[in-house]
Amino acid sequence: MYRPQVTDGGYHQLQLQTSDGYDFARLTWLTCSRCRIGLVAKIRVTDLWQRQGYGSRMMRRAMRGYETYTWVTTGQSPQGKQFFPALGETTGAAFTPSAPRCPHMKAVRGAGLGTPRTEPAPNDLTR
Numbered sequence: 472m473y474r475p476q477v478t479d480g481g482y483h484q485l486q487l488q489t490s491d492g493y494d495f496a497r498l499t500w501l502t503c504s505r506c507r508i509g510l511v512a513k514i515r516v517t518d519l520w521q522r523q524g525y526g527s528r529m530m531r532r533a534m535r536g537y538e539t540y541t542w543v544t545t546g547q548s549p550q551g552k553q554f555f556p557a558l559g560e561t562t563g564a565a566f567t568p569s570a571p572r573c574p575h576m577k578a579v580r581g582a583g584l585g586t587p588r589t590e591p592a593p594n595d596l597t598r
């Protein structure tokens with residue numbers, strides 16, 4: 472399930488669900504077209520689903536169409552400190568930690584998200 476941003480500088484969100492609707496992974500990020508920045512705000516994969524590539528699939532989906540942006544993150548958990556450098560090697564993005572929001576991101580009020588739309592299963596994203 473993808474919820475697009477409603478304003479430039481605002482949030483996007485991706486949720487992965489099992490066929491019975493269990494929400495097992497979620498990625499929240501912001502993009503700004505003026506600064507050409509993508510900021511990963513939060514990435515979470517439930518324990519049983521970790522180490523199966525869902526995190527990197529979500530990230531590749533998030534970066535689709537924004538490959539030339541500078542990609543950064545907020546504070547990184549111990550897992551994130553392993554995840555983002557590894558992802559950086561395959562995507563070429565830096566994922567600089569503890570990055571500040573740009574002024575346009577700061578100016579967006581609330582966490583408004585667009586209408587959710589269902590997307591193909593993550594296995595299809597790599598094609």
Ligand SMILES: [Zn+2]
Nearest residue numbers: 503506573575
């Ligand atoms: Zn900006």
